[in-house]
Amino acid sequence: MITLYHHPLCALSRLVRLVLAEKKLEFEARIEKFWERRPEFMEMNPAGEVPVLVEEDGATLADAVAIAEYLDEVHRDPPLLPAAAAARAEVRRLVGWFCVRFHAEVTVNLSGEKVFKRLSTQHAEPDSRKIRTGFANIHEHLNYIGWLTERRTWLAGGDFTLADIAAAAQISAIDYMGDVPWERHAGARDWYARVKSRPSFRPLLNDHLPGMPPPRHYADLDF
Ligand SMILES: N[C@@H](CCC(=O)N[C@@H](CS)C(=O)NCC(=O)O)C(=O)O
DSSP states (O other): OEEEEEOTTOHHHHHHHHHHHHTTOOEEEEEOOGGGOOHHHHHHOTTOOSOEEEOTTOOEEESHHHHHHHHHHHSOSSOSSOSSHHHHHHHHHHHHIIIIIIIIIIIHHHHIIIIIHHHHOSSOOOOHHHHHHHHHHHHHHHHHHHHHHHHOSBTTBSSOOHHHHHHHHHHHHHHTTTOOOGGGOHHHHHHHHHHHTSGGGHHHHTOOBTTBOOOGGGGOSOO
16 A cells, blocks of 8 residues: 655645545655654655655655656546646646745745744744745735636636645645635635535544644634
8 A cells, every 4th residue: 555654734745646536545644743854754755854754565666746747647537737738737837826826925834933933943933934935925926826817717728637736735834824815816715615615524524633633614614
């Protein structure tokens, strides 16, 4: 069976969990406290980052998008990248947008400060300037999702793709902390409600970290 080393509130780990679930692949999920830099884990991924996926034959893969593309190549059904080269390039552009830009501008500032700083160090205070920056930046991204879904059924076109997964993975990690300003972004909210109602999303909605419960609307499909 596949083993996934992840953290429940790591957006990039969530991306891989969603891909595995869309493809209905069974896997054993192991929570990795990556900040402890366990020697056995560092050996698996010298970057010391989750997610890491280990195949039954021992093949070890790191980096969320590399893992997602690998899974899409090896398990074609359902495809998460389109067959046409130009359509594939559009999906990859948006995957990069959310895994790189959104992650750096929003997720690192919000969950990095509020969750991982608290988990990884005993006394570090969250940096309120970074938190303000994360809150300021999220609007541009939610507006962009609204703009895209006024023109397309899903983010990259007519089909649900890895672009939707990449965006929803980031947003779900922020939503777990109740930090998504849904009241100002009806378009993004409608799109997220559609993603949230997919069976692949259910395990994420059941996440519950001891001492860090999600807000009530987090698992609500009609939020
Ligand atoms: N390039 C990696 C980045 C993943 C990443 O940023 N993971 C964070 C947790 S969400 C991590 O493990 N950070 C390690 C650290 O801060 O030392 C990927 O896309 O998978």
